[in-house]
Every structure is written in structure tokens, then in C-alpha cells.
Amino acid sequence: MTVDEQIVTEAPAAYLERYGLMLLIRLFETEMQRLFLKGEVHGTTHLSAGQEAVPVGVCSALAPDDYLAGTYRGHGHALAKGTHPDALLAEMLGRVTGVCGGRAGSMNVIDAEHGLVGCFGIVGGSIAAATGAALAAKGQGRVAVAMFGDGATNHGYFHECLNFAQVLALPVVFVCENNFYGEFTPMLKVTAGGDIAGRAAAYGIPASVVDGNDLWAVREAAVEAVARARSGGGPTLLECQTYRHHGHSKADPAKYRPPEEVERWLARDPLGVAKARLAELGVSEQELSEVEETTRARMEQAVQSALAAAYPDPAGETATEFAP
Numbered sequence: 001m002t003v004d005e006q007i008v009t010e011a012p013a014a015y016l017e018r019y020g021l022m023l024l025i026r027l028f029e030t031e032m033q034r035l036f037l038k039g040e041v042h043g044t045t046h047l048s049a050g051q052e053a054v055p056v057g058v059c060s061a062l063a064p065d066d067y068l069a070g071t072y073r074g075h076g077h078a079l080a081k082g083t084h085p086d087a088l089l090a091e092m093l094g095r096v097t098g099v100c101g102g103r104a105g106s107m108n109v110i111d112a113e114h115g116l117v118g119c120f121g122i123v124g125g126s127i128a129a130a131t132g133a134a135l136a137a138k139g140q141g142r143v144a145v146a147m148f149g150d151g152a153t154n155h156g157y158f159h160e161c162l163n164f165a166q167v168l169a170l171p172v173v174f175v176c177e178n179n180f181y182g183e184f185t186p187m188l189k190v191t192a193g194g195d196i197a198g199r200a201a202a203y204g205i206p207a208s209v210v211d212g213n214d215l216w217a218v219r220e221a222a223v224e225a226v227a228r229a230r231s232g233g234g235p236t237l238l239e240c241q242t243y244r245h246h247g248h249s250k251a252d253p254a255k256y257r258p259p260e261e262v263e264r265w266l267a268r269d270p271l272g273v274a275k276a277r278l279a280e281l282g283v284s285e286q287e288l289s290e291v292e293e294t295t296r297a298r299m300e301q302a303v304q305s306a307l308a309a310a311y312p313d314p315a316g317e318t319a320t321e322f323a324p
């Protein structure tokens with residue numbers, strides 16, 4: 001089946017399921033915010049509300065054993081790759097039932113079982129990790145994906161890894177979530193040339209600018225890029241343009257963004273865009289509400305089970321290098 005056939009012949013039900021996953025990420029972020037304010041989340045968090053279509057669209061093109069490297073804005077990355085919401089939320093709350101036993105917290109989640117090689121607090125770290133995973137994946141018939149922000153494209157990792165991946169024709173897809181800000185700085189103020197996708201041309205890598213708030217557009221671009229990677233065609237760079245609804249991290253009220261800019265992006269909320277498209281495809285109100293209800297119940301279950309779980313027992317720790 002060609003890439004186009006894969007997209008066109010898909011039943012709306014597949015997209016309805018992906019809409020449910022996007023909603024799960026949104027609800028997860030809402031709960032993270034609530035639980036953070038209650039003092040249940042330790043350390044900081046970086047919410048990805050508004051950016052859900054990117055990881056869901058990209059991961060829908062991956063096989064379960066393909067690799068993904070995410071960022072510190074990575075709750076959506078993990079959920080889209082298959083990490084169980086109960087295990088992810090418990091991790092955020094530092095509980096022993098967390099996917100990393102409650103030791104990683106929000107920024108450093110790893111879920112090897114689902115191919116999540118890590119979420120990285122170092123800007124651009126995910127690019128290097130995915131490139132390394134792709135080196136291993138090449139011999140295994142797998143593909144690796146790097147998720148990273150616009151800010152990471154000004155770091156050495158980005159340029160070094162694009163070059164290396166193209167020279168070795170590695171099966172990697174570089175996915176830039178361009179949300180137009182790196183912390184509090186507009187992307188255009190710090191990016192020479194003002195164009196992220198265009199940078200791939202220097203390395204002979206195919207690239208495209210994708211509407212990152214449109215699940216269909218993201219999936220289509222990802223299916224093509226993943227097929228290229230898997231068939232030995234080497235890397236692709238996708239610049240998915242999107243927007244975060246919240247500030248950079250918990251400490252940021254995001255006052256630096258012009259209100260009309262925020263309004264414009266809120267009007268193109270990826271959940272709203274997907275809902276409208278599903279209705280056009282003939283999905284009924286009732287089918288939508290059923291998915292929404294099931295997803296809310298799933299999230300509620302994650303919250304209850306995480307809050308009921310124990311904290312890790314320090315006496316059971318074998319590592320001593322940080323002991324005084």
C-alpha cells in the first residue's frame with residue numbers, strides 16, 4: 001500500500017481514536033496543573049497543551065517498537081508512544097508505581113518497553129539520542145524519531161546530527177515542534193534566516209513545514225517520512241508549527257505574548273480542529289461524546305490510582321553515590 005493509500009483508505013474511527021488520545025494528553029496537562037498547585041508534583045513541569053496533534057500524528061505513523069526521544073515538554077510524547085497514563089501520572093507524583101519507579105519526575109521519563117528512549121531536559125538532547133537510536137535501529141528495521149523545539153535548532157546537536165544522519169542515511173525523522181518561543185524569546189529574534197525547515201537543505205535532507213495543529217496534516221507528513229526512513233531513504237525534517245497554551249514552565253505566566261496572537265492560536269486549538277474534521281467525516285455527536293467520556297474516566301482512574309500509590313522506600317535503594 002502506498003503512503004497516499006494508507007491515508008485515504010483509513011476509516012474515520014482511526015482518527016476518532018487519535019482524537020481521544022489528544023484529549024487524554026490535554027486532560028493529563030490539566031491535571032498536572034491542578035496537582036502541581038496542590039503540591040503533589042515535585043520539581044517543575046512544562047505543559048504541552050495546544051501541541052497535542054504533533055506527537056499523536058507522528059506516533060500514529062510508528063510501529064510499537066520504533067524509538068522516540070522526547071523533551072522536557074514530554075508528557076504528550078510519552079502518552080502518544082504508548083506509556084500508560086496511570087504509570088505516567090504516578091511518575092509525576094513521585095510514586096513507586098511510576099513508569100520509572102517515581103525517580104524521574106516530569107522531565108526525565110524513560111519507557112523502554114514502549115520505545116521511549118527518554119525525555120530530555122537538555123535542549124537538543126533528544127536529537128542526539130534519537131540519532132544514536134537510529135544508528136542501532138538501522139540494523140533492526142526500526143525507525144527513530146526526535147521531538148524537539150524551535151530553540152533546539154540553534155544548538156550544535158541539531159546541525160551535527162542532521163549531518164551525521166544524512167551521511168549514514170539513518171532511519172530517523174527529526175520533528176521540530178515550532179511553538180514560536182524558546183522560553184520567553186520569540187523564535188524569529190534568535191533564528192538566523194527565520195526558517196527552520198529550510199535549514200535541512202544545507203544537508204540535502206528533505207523537509208516540510210506542517211500545520212502542527214492539524215492531526216491529519218501531521219500524520220500525513222509523518223507517514224511519508226517514516227516510510228522513507230524505513231526503506232533506507234534516510235532522514236526527514238518536519239517543522240510542525242504549533243503553539244503552547246500555557247507559559248514555558250510552571251513559573252511563567254506568559255505575559256510576553258501579544259493577546260491577539262494567543263487568541264488567533266486558541267481559535268485553532270488542535271482539539272477543535274480535529275472535532276470539526278471528524279464531524280465533516282460523518283462522526284456523530286454521540287460517538288464523540290462516548291470517546292470523551294471514556295477518556296475522562298481513564299484520566300480520573302489515573303489520578304485516583306496515582307494518589308493512592310506509595311512513595312518509593314529509600315531503604316530499598318541500592319545506589320549510594322548521592323548519600324552524604
Ligand SMILES: Cc1ncc(C[n+]2csc(CCOP(=O)(O)OP(=O)(O)O)c2C)c(N)n1
Nearest residue numbers: 073121122123149150151152179181182183
Ligand atoms: C543546553 C540547554 N541550554 C539551555 C537550557 C535552558 N532551557 C530550557 S528550555 C529552553 C527553551 C527551549 O525552547 P524550545 O527548544 O523552543 O522548546 P519549547 O520549550 O518551546 O518546547 C531553554 C533555553 C537547557 N535546558 N539546555
Ligand SMILES: [Mg+2]
Nearest residue numbers: 149150181182
Ligand atoms: Mg519553542
